[in-house]
Amino acid sequence: MDRADVENDLEKVLLSQEQLHARLDELAAAIDADYAGKQLLLVGVLKGAVMVMADLVRRLHTDVQMDWMAVSSYGSGTKSSGVVRILKDLDTDLTGRHVLIVEDIIDSGLTLSWLLSNLRSRGPESVEIATMLRKPEAAKVEVDVRYVGFDIPNEFVVGYGLDYAERYRNLPFVGTLAPHVYGA
Ligand code: PRP
Numbered sequence: 001m002d003r004a005d006v007e008n009d010l011e012k013v014l015l016s017q018e019q020l021h022a023r024l025d026e027l028a029a030a031i032d033a034d035y036a037g038k039q040l041l042l043v044g045v046l047k048g049a050v051m052v053m054a055d056l057v058r059r060l061h062t063d064v065q066m067d068w069m070a071v072s073s074y075g076s077g078t079k080s081s082g083v084v085r086i087l088k089d090l091d092t093d094l095t096g097r098h099v100l101i102v103e104d105i106i107d108s109g110l111t112l113s114w115l116l117s118n119l120r121s122r123g124p125e126s127v128e129i130a131t132m133l134r135k136p137e138a139a140k141v142e143v144d145v146r147y148v149g150f151d152i153p154n155e156f157v158v159g160y161g162l163d164y165a166e167r168y169r170n171l172p173f174v175g176t177l178a179p180h181v182y183g184a
Pocket of ligand 1: 045046047048049073103104105106107108109110111112162163
């Protein structure tokens with residue numbers, strides 16, 4: 001991806017790499033304090049959570065393991081419907097485990113709401129959520145989120161794991177996409 005092309009596709013940088021990393025330091029410290037002396041299973045939701053998982057897990061001193069799920073929301077285009085299909089399930093038995101779901105973004109909240117009740121039905125000791133970004137104005141359901149990086153406006157954001165048509169995930173910052181890219 002040519003750098004000039006990417007800059008042309010973006011309207012602005014919403015959160016710089018420095019801001020993301022500074023907030024991750026704070027989130028990791030809070031997680032370490034909350035789970036002191038416990039073993040924690042981090043569950044990343046593919047694909048967007050790869051960046052936040054990689055950066056978060058390296059900041060933690062807690063005894064952690066990682067596992068991954070891939071889910072797909074039935075629905076048209078960029079809108080999730082709340083009907084979720086598991087494309088890749090966990091390898092780990094959740095019985096008696098402390099589980100922390102790691103997400104890049106909570107938009108409508110429908111995916112996380114479904115995932116939360118799905119994982120809670122598997123007999124864990126606890127299930128909490130950490131998300132780097134949340135769009136409060138887009139919420140369709142209330143989801144109890146323990147760790148939030150940033151609340152952001154309801155704009156089309158890409159970078160730091162977030163894509164548009166599978167592009168821009170590798171940007172080290174979060175930017176807003178220029179309308180001409182998605183045909184507005
Ligand atoms: C994103 C994000 C959440 C979901 C949030 O994933 O990672 O899983 O959307 O949306 P919601 O709150 O409206 O349910 P996406 O489906 O874009 O898949 P990706 O991570 O592979 O890009």
